[in-house]
Amino acid sequence: MTETVKHAHDDVVRVSCIRHSYEDGTSVHLCGLDFVARRGLRTALLGPNGSGKTTMLFHVLGLLRSREGSVRVFGVDPATEWASIRQRVGVVLQNVDEQLISPTVADDVAFSPRQYGLPAEEVDRRVTAALELLGITELADRVPHNLSGGEKRKVALAGALVMEPELLVLDEPFEGLDPAARQGLVELIERLARERGTSVVMTTHDIDAVHELADYAYVLKPGGEIALEGTPAEVFARAEDIARSNIRPPILAELFAQLQKLDPGAPEAEFSVHEAAEALIAWKASR
Amino acid sequence: MDIAAIDRSATRDDGFLRAAAPISKLVALALVLAAVLTSFNVLVLLGVFVGLVAMGLAGRLPMRLALTLAAYPALFAAVFAVASAPDPMTAAVIIMKAVCAALAAVTVVLSTPYPYIFAPIQRIVPGIVGDALLMTYRATFLLLGKFGSLLRAVRLRAGARGHAPVRTLRLSASAMGGLLLYSVDLAQRDYDVMRLRGYEGRLRTSPRRSRDRKADVLVIVAAVLALATAVLWRLGAETLNPYSWLVPIPAVMALAAVAVSRPRKDPA
Numbered sequence: 028m029t030e031t032v033k034h035a036h037d038d039v040v041r042v043s044c045i046r047h048s049y050e051d052g053t054s055v056h057l058c059g060l061d062f063v064a065r066r067g068l069r070t071a072l073l074g075p076n077g078s079g080k081t082t083m084l085f086h087v088l089g090l091l092r093s094r095e096g097s098v099r100v101f102g103v104d105p106a107t108e109w110a111s112i113r114q115r116v117g118v119v120l121q122n123v124d125e126q127l128i129s130p131t132v133a134d135d136v137a138f139s140p141r142q143y144g145l146p147a148e149e150v151d152r153r154v155t156a157a158l159e160l161l162g163i164t165e166l167a168d169r170v171p172h173n174l175s176g177g178e179k180r181k182v183a184l185a186g187a188l189v190m191e192p193e194l195l196v197l198d199e200p201f202e203g204l205d206p207a208a209r210q211g212l213v214e215l216i217e218r219l220a221r222e223r224g225t226s227v228v229m230t231t232h233d234i235d236a237v238h239e240l241a242d243y244a245y246v247l248k249p250g251g252e253i254a255l256e257g258t259p260a261e262v263f264a265r266a267e268d269i270a271r272s273n274i275r276p277p278i279l280a281e282l283f284a285q286l287q288k289l290d291p292g293a294p295e296a297e298f299s300v301h302e303a304a305e306a307l308i309a310w311k312a313s314r
Numbered sequence: 315m316d317i318a319a320i321d322r323s324a325t326r327d328d329g330f331l332r333a334a335a336p337i338s339k340l341v342a343l344a345l346v347l348a349a350v351l352t353s354f355n356v357l358v359l360l361g362v363f364v365g366l367v368a369m370g371l372a373g374r375l376p377m378r379l380a381l382t383l384a385a386y387p388a389l390f391a392a393v394f395a396v397a398s399a400p401d402p403m404t405a406a407v408i409i410m411k412a413v414c415a416a417l418a419a420v421t422v423v424l425s426t427p428y429p430y431i432f433a434p435i436q437r438i439v440p441g442i443v444g445d446a447l448l449m450t451y452r453a454t455f456l457l458l459g460k461f462g463s464l465l466r467a468v469r470l471r472a473g474a475r476g477h478a479p480v481r482t483l484r485l486s487a488s489a490m491g492g493l494l495l496y497s498v499d500l501a502q503r504d505y506d507v508m509r510l511r512g513y514e515g516r517l518r519t520s521p522r523r524s525r526d527r528k529a530d531v532l533v534i535v536a537a538v539l540a541l542a543t544a545v546l547w548r549l550g551a552e553t554l555n556p557y558s559w560l561v562p563i564p565a566v567m568a569l570a571a572v573a574v575s576r577p578r579k580d581p582a
Binding site for chain 2: 088090109110113114116118120122125126128129130131134137138139140141142143144147150168170171172173186
């Protein structure tokens with residue numbers, strides 16, 4: 028972790044060595060390194076299928092209680108004190124169909140503020156602001172079940188953002204989004220973190236995009252061990268460790284690793300197409 | 315079953331049933347249920363049924379969907395009737411009671427967004443009962459949708475074959491077992507999501523008042539008439555039973571009037 032990142036932000040989430048057993052008798056032991064999400068940072072959780080990413084999120088949300096280790100969100104155990112922190116946490120789960128529970132989009136976005144007893148005018152103001160933030164004002168009167176997958180995800184996100192949460196927990200937020208919607212969401216999350224100081228914890232399979240959607244990343248190995256942490260550049264620089272976690276590195280990381288094998292003078296890996304192109308042009312010019 | 319169709323109907327703006335206040339419709343539902351419980355006269359129940367259909371049509375509800383939903387309890391009632399009714403008339407009464415009660419409830423469901431149905435109910439029942447009612451409502455429609463997908467999957471994967479009924483039955487039973495396990499999981503996930511979003515056992519809604527006082531009066535008066543008729547025929551059964559055939563006539567006339575006057579296109 029870079030020193031700036033390590034010290035400039037408070038811990039919002041800390042998960043230390045928890046174990047979870049599933050009904051079928053299998054278990055994950057989310058141990059190794061502590062998982063820490065800091066204020067105003069976007070923290071990605073990477074790992075192969077079945078490594079326990081969603082299980083860890085469910086512990087963070089207090090939906091599961093660990094038999095050992097500890098989970099702290101805003102300094103409290105979410106499994107026992109969820110009521111004291113829930114207004115500060117926005118959530119979008121992987122299956123958004125199950126998350127949309129009201130008969131219209133506007134009603135759905137208004138669900139949380141109404142449950143928290145906000146006055147009707149305040150509810151309306153927040154709903155309008157959330158719909159505008161996601162650019163889905165025109166969907167307000169639609170029935171959520173009739174929307175496309177991308178639209179449903181935006182509605183779920185509007186519902187999560189309506190309380191202006193300090194912590195946003197997103198399980199595979201980019202699934203089902205077309206490239207334009209995906210880019211819009213990446214920019215929105217970045218803006219929330221930078222402008223509002225919202226902390227973001229997300230799981231994702233979108234390895235190629237991690238460098239642009241996260242400030243910090245953790246990698247789970249099969250079985251749940253938290254094997255790697257660091258900025259995306261730090262994490263993906265450890266190609267062999269990444270491979271041991273059953274994760275395919277970003278395509279640009281693979282390209283630069285291959286170049287360095289063939290020519291030790293090849294440049295260090297860059298993770299955006301623009302930066303990679305510049306590095307390659309500079310390398311070519313230097314030869 | 316498509317839960318979206320139910321939500322779509324409930325959130326439309328047209329028709330007097332949607333204009334009436336949720337509380338008026340819930341009171342009317344209670345009165346109609348009381349009428350259904352009170353009556354053991356199949357013609358009185360038929361009158362209630364036809365009256366409900368007329369109300370639904372006049373209120374621009376998707377009646378195909380309403381009648382399909384109301385038919386589910388009728389199937390279970392028919393099984394019960396066949397097993398326990400001493401004569402065909404009693405069987406018909408049992409089935410008609412189920413259909414009328416279901417159709418009355420479906421009429422409210424198709425004309426009122428569900429938070430406005432459950433919010434007042436949860437104010438007067440214990441928290442756990444309110445939770446159970448709300449979760450049952452949501453899970454029922456989600457499960458019906460899942461059940462449709464399950465049947466399709468069984469058919470596509472050659473699980474259902476006309477010439478092998480025993481095998482088909484065995485596979486269907488095992489698939490139903492899977493659906494049962496899924497339902498437990500679904501209920502838990504559904505509750506978790508609502509809890510994450512601020513639900514604590516009491517659904518809060520914004521006030522939803524009547525958009526047309528005449529609609530409230532009409533709904534309540536019709537329900538009071540249904541209950542009064544049922545009580546009258548129950549108390550004066552010996553005298554009034556020969557005239558039971560009169561009861562459905564006003565309902566049939568109302569239905570005919572609605573059918574003639576309404577636009578051709580079915581909102582479903």
